[in-house]
Amino acid sequence: MILVTGATGTVGREVVRRLPAGLRVRIMAREPERITGAARTAEKVAGDHRAPRSLARALAGVRTAFLVTTDVAGDDDARFVRAARSAGVRRVVKLSAAAVLDPGADDVITRWQRANEELLRGSGMEWTLLRPRSFMSNTLSWAASVRSERVVRALYGTSANACVDPRDLAEVAVRVLTEEGHAGKAYTLTGPRAITAAEQTDQLGRLLGVPLRLEELSPEQARIALGARCPAPVVEALLRSAERQRAGAKAQVTDTVGEVTGRQAGTFRAWAEDHLEAFAPAVDGARVPDLAP
Structure with a gap:
């Protein structure tokens, strides 16, 4: 079973659209009715990182999870990692950011992402980190203003920014979620x-x-x-x-999208x-x- 969180966000909804229909997939969102593009066989569940019971239900029977959090400086990652470990999840694929590699980056967002990566690396579960540059969709x-002015x-x-198409990021995520050989790796993703x-x-x-x-x-x-x-x-x-x-x-610029997917970003x-x-x-x-x- 694969669990996708953040399924109504920029990357999560693209991941949902790309997961093969034959897989056992569960999609967690605060408002499941907002989930679009999922295969008919996918299970949609209401869940919240801050609602332990809903999180436990969403993680039951899950082998691999895609983790997206957005509450900067919050503890959603810690809550998820604890619940995933208790549920017996084998692997977590974490959406992080390329800025964690920049020694000059010391803002609240980057510190939060670095702490979340360290938390996952020390969890005892298999992990893969996805570190995109800014999204083209920004x-x-x-x-x-373009429309009106x-x-x-x-x-x-x-x-200059080596921004990445969120669809490419999602395709990499699907490969990592569905293939072996990505455990313990961190992928920096650019256009x-x-x-x-x-x-x-x-x-x-x-x-x-x-x-x-x-x-x-x-x-x-x-x-x-x-x-x-x-x-x-x-x-x-x-x-x-x-x-x-x-x-x-x-x-x-990196060629990680090409290395993982077999096609250029x-x-x-x-x-x-x-x-x-x-x-x-x-x-x-x-x-x-x-x-x-």
Whole structure:
């Protein structure tokens, strides 16, 4: 039995879609009705890292688990690892982050991820760590301003990030969950090349058929924008992360996606082509490219 957590999130929902129908799969979410793309044979259960009984039920009979947590500085990983060990889980595949390898990264998010990795390595269970660079899908935060103003607003727009397509990350996760030979390994996952927000803006504009403008944010403007949706400690962590990106800490490319899946990692352009509807202006209730000059 394979258990997938975080099944309604960016990576988890892609993992769910890719797991073969013939496998015994259980999918845990706080709101199981929000799970999409699962095989008809998959079992959907309500579960919460902070509800021990629901977690124990979700882990019963599980051999391999995909662990995703999002409560920065929280103890969800510790709760899950204890419950998994008690349930006799053999292997845990953990979604972490590439920043854990950067000696210059000492923000609250990275410290939390490092602690979670150490917790899993000392659990006595088999483990595999997935350490992606930023997701290409993070650019969806630009969608509203692209649709309404043809503007992308970004901090340090000429700094490069070897961002990865979440679908590639999910395919790696499925391989690790369903194959042997990945225990005790940590995979750093990137796209095929580092790309800047300025380049992404240009590519989006060309695909949409409209000129898009990149508006550079100051750190204070970025702090205000991030503060509208993130707690203050997370905001400061993201700002420090952007500083590291400006210094070149996120430009290194790996071929891990290719090594694990047998095919090259997808480009930002390919991701954008498949998600162009999100950036296109709405016309008569539908999103279509606006080809006006």
